[in-house]
Amino acid sequence: MIQYLSNNHEVVLAALRQHIYLALLPILIGFVVSLPIGYLGVRFPWFYHPLVNVCGVLYSIPSLALFVFLPVILGTKILAPANIVVALTIYTVALLSRTVADGLRAVDPIVTQSATAMGYRRTRRLLDVELPVALPVILAGLRVATVSNISLVSVGALIGIGGLGQLFTRGFQLFYLEPIIIGIILSVLLAGLADLIIVLIQRAVTPWARFQRGGGTA
């Protein structure tokens, strides 16, 4: 194992770097896109159920199929990493917009009413009151999306772009365990690290949650 790493550290590092990029860029884009979409699901109650259903269907499209089809739809090159980025962004949005909507819906009406009574208008109430209160739920969704994205990137290796997944296919083509195991370990560590970072951000931005135990983050 150590020997494999020392012989191949460049390959492994390049794979890791690509993995980070391919997994986290979609999270960033997806998070930004999901906030307004999720909000629409709350602002217009009729929109909530179609939103949940469409997200469910999007999430059940196999990633490999999406990787293969996006070039046809987007006109990108078949080996362009953009295909992976867009596909994972779609999954992120599918997962997060629902969470954002659920988080905002779960805000206690009493809180909203108090804010209104204090003179908050809709936009400021949303940004200053509802969104912060919904944050634990939204960030819990973000953790799930981040971790599953990091695991999904590897499927891209089946078409030659998959970050650490390339270590899987490489090992598999030779029936050689080391690269596969190293790929799995790095992928899990990366997911753990990303998860930890989000938890720390969550602690920093929701200090009140530490006072009320069991804030509903399942």
Added chain:
Amino acid sequence: MFRIRTIGAAITGIGLALSLAACGADSDPLAGDTKGSGSAAAVTVGSANFAESELLAEIYSQALEAKGVTVKRQFNIGARELYLKALQDKSIDLLPEYNGALLAALSTGGVPENISSPTDVLAALKKVLPAGTEVLEQSAAEDKDTLTVTKATADKYKLTSIEDLKAAAPTLKVGAGPEFQERHQGLKGLESVYGVKFKEFKALDAGGPLTMKALVDGDIDVGNIFSTDSGIATNKLVVLQDPKNLYTSQNVIPLIRTEAKTDAVSGALNAVSAKLTTENLTTYLAKIQVDKQDSATVAKAFLKDNGLA
């Protein structure tokens, strides 16, 4: 408001880190999108999804680098049907090919009759290459597709050539890469040329360890194994002869987009082709398949041993 700003700052921070990671990487993941501007930029070398193709692609890459050409590696793309498309949409510039298999893939309705010698194949191949692509000089190294069985199966059904399979095939399972189902040099040709029709097809990998393992374990009876595979000797397998030349000569040859062909590139690759033989390819491939060395190390050794780097 404070909290939202903190999140905003966090997002910006992550974004910044990402863009830095992208800039710092020598293999900028999004570069595939923007290249092809025609400058004396990097040459992208591709490979199919099996060990030998990756080894050859790595040998090409290092030979090019030794001549000062900047190389980008885009290995392990998939089967021929897929990587030819990648070549045409300019995702890759060149990759190692096999003249007979490429000819069979590009000829509609199968390879013309009576073409089997390497020179005939090359001449026929040049007529059918997709626009904007060409081949460089071919090497003496051959790696044929074979139909291979275990010693036990060969004895049981008295098999020495593919012709003998005709009677036994309806009770046998064949295993190969998924693309084998649709290729002339696969189930189609076996049926039209030899009248061989198997009981079942099992989609495994392109001459890889999965097919080898399935064959040895008895999950399949007949496997599509590459002739350079060291497992044939180790597992005492029987390669069935091909008297009707379904698998024409299969010399290793670089396939390249004309736009990417410079004197430096063709010079470097032709020098590699001049040194490649079936024997040394088999030897160096075994270093990967058996000794589990990585392709970069093996390619380096090949170039050094042959005075190319």
Added chain:
Amino acid sequence: MNLSYLFDAAHWDLSAPGGFPQLILAHLGYVALALLIGTVIALPVGLWIGHTGRGSFIAINSGNAGRSLPTLGLLMLMVTLLGLGLTPVLIALTVLVIPPILTSAYAGMRSLDHRVVDAAKGMGMRPWQVLFKVEVPMALPVLMSGFRSAALQVVATATVAAAVGLSGLGRLLIDGLAVNDYSRVLAGAIVVAVLAVLLDLLLALVQRWIVSPGLSGRAQPRSRRATT
């Protein structure tokens, strides 16, 4: 978008090897077995942790830890170790379904109103009666949502089995990709998505059937439905 492969009647022949019926059957077989094994393992553990409150740390963190294991890598590792067959697929997919089931069983138990549990105890129920007559039925909605998300995930992910030479609807994706037949890849993607939606609907019906009307809010006026 070319739907010719999907609507070719020959591909729907029951006996055709590699036709839709056989692939769907194999696919559902993987899914069902993985869900069954996953439930047998994760449900008791999740309920126990939720009931006793011991080991909550495991329940909370196993969710994300399990999700972070890349299924493709795990599958390739298992096939390399164990060879072809059903076992490697089942191991990889079971690892995928355990976290959501375990986490939701735990969360379901934790979300219970303690007054109800106390009331049950006060009525003289034995611990196992409290568990099976009060806690589990009340935890069911949360539990089922975890089970449904596990099912949805495993239906889509079971396609990777084809990447290591096994069957299931992934064959359409992998083979279609290998021979550059997009119509086949599209057919595979559509059938998988439809299968996932149908399975989710089925589970929604099951949920309606097994969750007490008093809990799901169907026995209450619409406006007072719980938001969870």
